[in-house]
Amino acid sequence: MTAPATDVVTDAIDQLLNGPRCGVVLDSPPGAGKSRAVVRTSTHLARAGEPVRVVAQTNAQVDDLVRKIAQAAPELAVGRYTRRGYLAPATLDLPNVIVRQQLHELRDAPIVVATARKWMDPPPPRGPWAVIDEAYQMRSDTLLRIASMFERALFVGDPGQLDPFSVVNVERWTGLPWNPMTSAVAGMLATNPDIRPLQLPYSWRLPPSASAPVSAAFYPHVPFQSAPQQGIREMWLPTHGLGHIRDQAVELAAETGWAYVELDARHTVRADPQAISEVAAIAARVLERGTMIRSLDEPAGATVRSDRIAIGAVHRDQVAAIATELRRIGHPNIRVDTANRLQGAEFDVVIVLHPLAGRRDATTFHLESGRLCVLTSRHRHACIVVGRAGTAELLDAHPSVDPVPLNTEPKFPDGWEANHAMLEHLTRHRIRSR
Known part of the structure; x- marks a missing residue:
C-alpha cells in the first residue's frame, strides 16, 4: 500500500479514536484495499487493549476477514462467531482462530x-468499537438493529457498487426517513450530514487499462487511479490461434485488457443460447491457449487457472444455463455467478454477458450502474464482454426518465449515462461476429 493510501487509513483510525463523530466512512473503489483497511484498523484497536467487533455481510466475507486478521496479528486471538452447524473451512485452521456458536465463549478474543x-x-x-465491512451492501434497518453494540464505528465500502436489494416491493418506503432499503452508510449520513467520507485513492486490482474507464463511467465524482509502483502487469498467449472470433477476443484482451464481442443484432430470450455458448467458449479458449500472466504476485509468470476465471451475468437463469454449458464442454471449475454474488471477488480474467444483450427494452434493473460496475471491475488482467449490436440504439430509445421521489437524492452516477460511457469504451475494442 503506497504512502497516500496508508495516510488515508491512518487518518480514518485517528478520526475514529479522536474525532468528534461516532462514525467514520472510508470509501473504496474496486480493489483499493478494503480488507487491508479493515484488518489494519481492527488489529490497531485490539492491540491497544480494547475489544473490537467486525461486521461483514456474508459468511464468505467473514471467513476471508478472519483468515487475514489472524495472519496479520498471530499474537491476537480472533473469534469466528457463527451459527449452529457451521463447518469452518481449512483456511481457518490457524492456531489463533477460535470458532464458536456462543458469544460468551469468545469473551477472551480481542477481535x-x-x-x-x-x-x-x-x-x-x-x-x-465496530468495523463494518462492505457497509454499502448493508441495509439501514440492519444497522439500526446492531447499533446498540458499539459506541463508534468505521464504515468501509464501495459506493459505486450494488445497493441493498429486496425481492419484495419496497416503493411504500421510498423517500421516507426510515426507508429500510437505503444502505447503512446512506442512513447514517442522513442523520449525520457533517460527516465527510474519506476515500482510498488507488485500485490495486485494476490495471491502468481498466481503472480509467471504470472510474470515468462509475465514479465521475470520486475518481481513482490504478496504484502506482505495483510492478509490471502482463498477459500473453504462448500458443497460436486459429483466427476464430474467440481467438481474436482473447488476443485483443491480452493486448489491451479489453475485448467486446458483438454478436448480430437480435431480440432474444433472456437465456440467449448463442450468447451463452459464446461466453462459455471464450472462457474455455483462455485455458486452451495456455494464457500466461505476470504481476507483482506472480513476477516469474504463471498460467491462468480455471479457478481464476469468472463469468458474470445478471439473471440466475443465465447463470444456470452458462454453468450447464461449461459442464458440457468440460470446464465445470470456472466460476459463473450473478453480479450480486460476485461483489468483492477478484479474478485474473472475467467474461461478461452484457446486461442489455438481446433485450427489447432497458429497464431500471438492467440500467443499475452498480450491476455493470461489479461485472467490469472484477479482473486483474482482462475483461471480455459479449453483447449484441444495437445496444446503443436500445439505450437511446429508453432514456433515463425515472421520476425522482420527494425527499430522495438523485442517484449518481446515473445508470443510463454509466451504461453509455462504458459502451463507448467497449466499442473501441469491438470484434464483430461474422
Whole structure:
C-alpha cells in the first residue's frame, strides 16, 4: 500500500479514536484495499487493549476477514462467531482462530468477526468499537438493529457498487426517513450530514487499462487511479490461434485488457443460447491457449487457472444455463455467478454477458450502474464482454426518465449515462461476429 493510501487509513483510525463523530466512512473503489483497511484498523484497536467487533455481510466475507486478521496479528486471538452447524473451512485452521456458536465463549478474543445477521441474534452488550465491512451492501434497518453494540464505528465500502436489494416491493418506503432499503452508510449520513467520507485513492486490482474507464463511467465524482509502483502487469498467449472470433477476443484482451464481442443484432430470450455458448467458449479458449500472466504476485509468470476465471451475468437463469454449458464442454471449475454474488471477488480474467444483450427494452434493473460496475471491475488482467449490436440504439430509445421521489437524492452516477460511457469504451475494442 503506497504512502497516500496508508495516510488515508491512518487518518480514518485517528478520526475514529479522536474525532468528534461516532462514525467514520472510508470509501473504496474496486480493489483499493478494503480488507487491508479493515484488518489494519481492527488489529490497531485490539492491540491497544480494547475489544473490537467486525461486521461483514456474508459468511464468505467473514471467513476471508478472519483468515487475514489472524495472519496479520498471530499474537491476537480472533473469534469466528457463527451459527449452529457451521463447518469452518481449512483456511481457518490457524492456531489463533477460535470458532464458536456462543458469544460468551469468545469473551477472551480481542477481535470477533461475524455476519450482520449473526450480530443481530441478539445484539451483544455495548462495546467501544465496530468495523463494518462492505457497509454499502448493508441495509439501514440492519444497522439500526446492531447499533446498540458499539459506541463508534468505521464504515468501509464501495459506493459505486450494488445497493441493498429486496425481492419484495419496497416503493411504500421510498423517500421516507426510515426507508429500510437505503444502505447503512446512506442512513447514517442522513442523520449525520457533517460527516465527510474519506476515500482510498488507488485500485490495486485494476490495471491502468481498466481503472480509467471504470472510474470515468462509475465514479465521475470520486475518481481513482490504478496504484502506482505495483510492478509490471502482463498477459500473453504462448500458443497460436486459429483466427476464430474467440481467438481474436482473447488476443485483443491480452493486448489491451479489453475485448467486446458483438454478436448480430437480435431480440432474444433472456437465456440467449448463442450468447451463452459464446461466453462459455471464450472462457474455455483462455485455458486452451495456455494464457500466461505476470504481476507483482506472480513476477516469474504463471498460467491462468480455471479457478481464476469468472463469468458474470445478471439473471440466475443465465447463470444456470452458462454453468450447464461449461459442464458440457468440460470446464465445470470456472466460476459463473450473478453480479450480486460476485461483489468483492477478484479474478485474473472475467467474461461478461452484457446486461442489455438481446433485450427489447432497458429497464431500471438492467440500467443499475452498480450491476455493470461489479461485472467490469472484477479482473486483474482482462475483461471480455459479449453483447449484441444495437445496444446503443436500445439505450437511446429508453432514456433515463425515472421520476425522482420527494425527499430522495438523485442517484449518481446515473445508470443510463454509466451504461453509455462504458459502451463507448467497449466499442473501441469491438470484434464483430461474422
